[in-house]
Amino acid sequence: AVAIHRAPVADIAPLTLYRIVWLRVSVFVVEQEAAYAEIDGRDIEPDAELLWAADGDEVLATLRVLHEAGNTRIGRVATAAAARGRGIAADLMRAAVAHLDETAPDLPVLLDAQKHLADWYARFGFEISGPEFSEDEIPHVPMRRTAA
Numbered sequence: 001a002v003a004i005h006r007a008p009v010a011d012i013a014p015l016t017l018y019r020i021v022w023l024r025v026s027v028f029v030v031e032q033e034a035a036y037a038e039i040d041g042r043d044i045e046p047d048a049e050l051l052w053a054a055d056g057d058e059v060l061a062t063l064r065v066l067h068e069a070g071n072t073r074i075g076r077v078a079t080a081a082a083a084r085g086r087g088i089a090a091d092l093m094r095a096a097v098a099h100l101d102e103t104a105p106d107l108p109v110l111l112d113a114q115k116h117l118a119d120w121y122a123r124f125g126f127e128i129s130g131p132e133f134s135e136d137e138i139p140h141v142p143m144r145r146t147a148a
Contacts, residue, residue: 002088003053005053005054006049006050006096009044016052019054020059021038023080024038024062025038034137047067048064050062051065053083053089053091058080061083061089063077063078065100071107071108072100074096077092077111093124112135112143113140113141115138115139121143127143127144130142
């Protein structure tokens with residue numbers, strides 16, 4: 001059974017954290033060929049949290065929640081290739097949005113979506129909030145979700 005978890009990095013078991021980072025690297029750096037600083041220091045910010053969906057020890061999907069001045073931010077949304085199309089990432093997004101609606105209801109939630117996924121993020125209340133830009137040669141759009 002797939003379970004959703006949420007914790008700051010310091011509270012995540014080392015092997016689970018390794019699997020989360022491995023998933024992010026395998027999706028963004030290897031599959032999408034984006035050579036970028038995956039380990040960027042933001043995961044260990046005091047109020048940063050990772051969410052992940054796991055079936056036993058296997059991490060199937062993950063995302064990161066950051067708290068910034070005046071907003072929160074969701075990023076590093078990744079799903080293992082073998083787990084795609086099962087609604088796991090959608091369950092993770094719903095969990096993240098529900099948690100932010102509960103803990104930071106007055107703050108907008110921002111994210112930078114790969115452009116081809118903008119409609120997917122729109123399902124969770126996100127709207128394109130600015131012009132398209134390129135990140136690692138992948139078209140992106142900024143998106144914003146106002147408090148519930």
